[in-house]
Amino acid sequence: xxxxxxxxxxxxxxxTAALTSPLDxxxxxxxxxxxSGPNGCGKTTLxxxxxxxxxxxxGTFERTESCAYVAQLADELLDAPARVSDVIRIGLDRRxxxxxxxxxxxxxxxxxxxxxxxxxxxxxxxxxQEISPGERQRVLMAQAAVSAPELIVLDExxxxxxxxxxxxxxxKMAEAVVACGTAVVAIxxxxxxxxxxxxxxxxxxxxxxxxxxxxxxxx
Amino acid sequence: xxxIELFFDSWEFFRDAALGSGIAGALLGALGVYxxxxxxxxxSVTTAQVSSAGxxxxxxxxxxxxTAAVAHEHAGHVHCNVAEHAESPVISALLSPAVFSIxxxxxxxxxxxxxxxxxxxxxxxxxxxxxxxxxxxxLIGTQIVHEIQDVQQLLIGNAVLVAHEDFIGLGxxxxxxLAMFSFGHRGFExxxxxxxxxxxxxxxxxxxxxxxxxxxxxAIAYTTRVMGALPVFAFxxxxxxxxxxxxxxxxxxxxAALGIGACAGMLGYLAAFVxxxxxGPVQTGVALVFVFISVFISSAIKRIKEEEAIS
Numbered sequence: 240x241x242x243x244x245x246x247x248x249x250x251x252x253x254x255t256a257a258l259t260s261p262l263d264x265x266x267x268x269x270x271x272x273x274x275s276g277p278n279g280c281g282k283t284t285l286x287x288x289x290x291x292x293x294x295x296x297x298g299t300f301e302r303t304e305s306c307a308y309v310a311q312l313a314d315e316l317l318d319a320p321a322r323v324s325d326v327i328r329i330g331l332d333r334r335x336x337x338x339x340x341x342x343x344x345x346x347x348x349x350x351x352x353x354x355x356x357x358x359x360x361x362x363x364x365x366x367x368q369e370i371s372p373g374e375r376q377r378v379l380m381a382q383a384a385v386s387a388p389e390l391i392v393l394d395e396x397x398x399x400x401x402x403x404x405x406x407x408x409x410x411k412m413a414e415a416v417v418a419c420g421t422a423v424v425a426i427x428x429x430x431x432x433x434x435x436x437x438x439x440x441x442x443x444x445x446x447x448x449x450x451x452x453x454x455x456x457x458x
Numbered sequence: 459x460x461x462i463e464l465f466f467d468s469w470e471f472f473r474d475a476a477l478g479s480g481i482a483g484a485l486l487g488a489l490g491v492y493x494x495x496x497x498x499x500x501x502s503v504t505t506a507q508v509s510s511a512g513x514x515x516x517x518x519x520x521x522x523x524x525t526a527a528v529a530h531e532h533a534g535h536v537h538c539n540v541a542e543h544a545e546s547p548v549i550s551a552l553l554s555p556a557v558f559s560i561x562x563x564x565x566x567x568x569x570x571x572x573x574x575x576x577x578x579x580x581x582x583x584x585x586x587x588x589x590x591x592x593x594x595x596x597l598i599g600t601q602i603v604h605e606i607q608d609v610q611q612l613l614i615g616n617a618v619l620v621a622h623e624d625f626i627g628l629g630x631x632x633x634x635x636l637a638m639f640s641f642g643h644r645g646f647e648x649x650x651x652x653x654x655x656x657x658x659x660x661x662x663x664x665x666x667x668x669x670x671x672x673x674x675x676x677a678i679a680y681t682t683r684v685m686g687a688l689p690v691f692a693f694x695x696x697x698x699x700x701x702x703x704x705x706x707x708x709x710x711x712x713x714a715a716l717g718i719g720a721c722a723g724m725l726g727y728l729a730a731f732v733x734x735x736x737x738g739p740v741q742t743g744v745a746l747v748f749v750f751i752s753v754f755i756s757s758a759i760k761r762i763k764e765e766e767a768i769s
Contacts (some may be wrong), residue, residue, distance in 0.1 A: 290658050308658040318495045319651045325707040329644075329652050334660040337645030366706065382655070392658075 243267055243301070244390040244422040245289060250298035252281065252288040257296045259285075259446050268389065268420040271413055273433040275426075276443025282426045283311075286392050302390065305333070307383035309376075309396040323362045323370065323378050324350060330382035349385055356415040357381040357408070372399035377408050384416050391416065393425040397432055405432035412436065461732040472731070474625040479689075479723035479741065482681045485632040486690060487697030487719020488639060489677055491712050492670060494698040496650055502694045504584045505675055507591035508566050509682035512559035514598040519558070563679035564672070571671065624684045631680055635673050639712070646670055647708050688738040689726070693719050696745035703749075703756040718748050 245266040251257035258281035266272055274282050287293045289300050290308055307330060327350050354360050357377055362370055367378065376399050383391045391412070397405035409425065413436040417423055427433055430440065440451045465472060493502045570587050574580035620628075639646060648656035649666035657663045682690045697719035698711070705711035726741030733740070 292654070292657075304660060306658050308655055310654045318497070319647070319708050320702065320705050320711055321707050329648055329655065330659075332644055332648060332656075332659060332661060337648060337661055338642050339644075364706075386659075 244303045245300070245424070246302075247289065247300045248298055250285075250288070250300050251296040252284050252293065253296050254284065254293070259443065259448055261298055262448055264441065264448075264450065266390065266422045266424060268422055269417055270422050270439055271409075271417050271433075271437050272422075272424045272439045272441055273427055273430055273437040274424060274441045274443070275428070275430050278428075280443040282443055283394055286394055286424070286426060290392060303388075305389040307386065307388040307391045309379045309383045309391070309393045311395050311398065321367045322364050323359060323367055324354070324364065326367045326378050327353060327359075327382045327385050330385040333386060333388075349387070353381045353385045353415065356384070357411050373397075373401065373404055376400060377404075380408055380412055384412065384421075387416065387419060387421060389421060391421060391423045393423065395426055395428065397427070400432075402429070402432055405429070406434040406436075409433050409436040461734075462728070465728060465731050472619075472727075474622055475620040476724055476727045478620040478625045478628050478684065479727040479737075480720045481628050481632050481723070482685050482690070483693045483697065483719035483721070483723025483726075483741070483745075484716045485628075485635060485677055485719070486681060486693035487701075487722075488636060488712050488716040489674055490694045490696075490698035490719070491701070491708065491715050492646070492650060493674065493694050494702065495708075498674070499695055500581060500584050500588075502674070502678060503691050504570075504588040504591070505563060505567055505678040506682050506687040506690050506694075507588050507595070509559055509563040509679040510687045511591040511594040511598070512562035512566075512679065513683055514595045514602070515562060516558035517602050518598045559683050560676060560679045563682075564675050567671075567675045620684055628680065628684055631677065635677060636716070638669075638673070642666070643709060643712060651708075686738045689723075689741040692738075692742035692745050693723065696742070696749050697722060700745075700748040700752040703752040704759075718745075718752075722748055 243265050245264070247262050247264040249261040249263060251259065251261050262285070274285070276282055284293065286308075288295050289302055290306070291302075331350070354363055357380065359374075359378060359381055362374060362378070367375060370378070376396055380393065380396055383393070393412075397408055400408060409432065412423060412425075417436075417438075423436075425433060425437070430437075442449045442451065469476075490502075493499060566587065570583055573583045577583050645656075645661055645666050648659075648661050649663040650670065653663050653667075678690055678694065681693075697715040700718050701711045701714035705714055722741060722745040726744040727737055729735070729744060730737040730740040
């Protein structure tokens with residue numbers, strides 16, 4: 240296990256020009272960061288930069304290779320037929336493991352574990368297209384958690400859920416993976432929804448970024 | 459019954475064409491899953507049209523370049539026997555209809571891919587290509603008066619026989635591609651339908667998507683040369699559409715479409731012989747019958763399940 244899952248050094252980001260002042264930021268194993276701020280402030284751009292989809296404007300960053308990402312739910316995900324358990328299995332493959340016709344037993348068992356952790360057993364054989372948008376987001380959270388990566392990035396992963404289910408899902412994510420040393424970075428418009436799960440908050444406000452530890456013992 | 463008996467009595471004669479139809483149906487049916495779900499149906503028909511232009515061009519080029527080409531008819535199938543007469547073996551290989559049409563199609567579709575990425579309207583690029591291919595095929599046809607009827611028969615899919623070397627080539631290409639997509643289905647699925655998730659997980663999304671597009675282009679180009687444009691387009695969409703109606707996931711859909719494509723290819727060939735009809739349109743009709751049957755059965759099952767849930 241690495242000491243730091245994500246480290247930004249004087250990082251600025253944006254599509255053409257820097258959206259914020261330079262960011263120095265460290266995400267350590269077991270931390271749950273809630274990233275909050277108004278629309279268009281650069282939350283998603285920061286995440287897309289550290290995930291490698293965009294080049295930084297300046298500065299550098301280091302990130303663990305063992306990473307999972309839940310993007311904002313897109314309609315194209317609904318084209319391919321898939322059961323809930325099939326969608327979760329997608330999260331098992333990393334780097335070159337996809338070129339094997341069958342999953343190992345241990346990996347198949349981890350699908351059942353994550354189904355149980357996220358209370359999705361009843362939906363296991365349902366078609367992903369037929370369940371509600373909120374349930375789909377819960378399935379995608381489980382997909383990110385199934386391979387127990389060192390870092391999970393959630394981009395408004397509970398936007399289609401009601402506040403109660405959103406809060407419950409973030410708590411389940413914290414119970415399922417943060418306790419095992421996985422770090423989570425969750426972009427959200429509603430800090431209340433993250434509830435007790437978050438240990439830290441990264442707040443974007445008019446080009447400035449502030450970092451706050453919200454739990455006792457969190458540094 | 460008499461015609462069916464006659465068909466199987468003459469099995470030696472029809473074997474390559476009947477099995478070739480089944481193999482092409484299986485290959486295109488399985489790959490059609492990525493065409494249908496990847497919203498590449500228009501790309502598929504454009505590739506077949508460009509390939510048709512490539513086939514016509516491959517018959518015209520030897521005459522244009524002065525290469526001594528001898529086109530001779532062999533049991534209803536046209537061969538441009540350039541290899542025996544061209545001065546350079548490299549030129550003769552490149553000008554052979556099969557190789558030329560595949561290389562031509564890959565080159566044109568690669569350029570189209572670049573143009574589509576830069577264009578705000580990728581479908582317009584495909585429309586231009588489709589129309590250019592259709593116009594070029596007709597115009598080139600006027601320059602190859604002696605062979606045009608056979609070329610048109612070939613492109614529509616009315617060829618009664620498949621040459622043995624085409625059958626072997628089809629078998630090798632299909633075996634390689636189906637093995638690659640069967641073993642790597644998880645990677646191809648993740649790259650095609652979950653690109654961001656797969657990319658962050660370190661799966662080579664760009665490479666897999668490029669391999670997938672090249673495989674689709676080669677499969678369509680080669681089978682268009684062997685089977686004709688109409689059945690190729692039908693096999694690349696309809697078996698996947700039939701399989702989509704009842705498949706719970708992509709893996710089942712892949713193998714179901716493979717089986718439906720194989721059955722449509724072989725049954726279509728048999729039906730065309732029995733009723734003395736053109737092969738390509740009958741194969742397309744059989745594939746459509748599979749679509750109607752699977753859609754009807756799956757919606758009936760869904761309705762029964764819904765009624766059971768309500769009661």
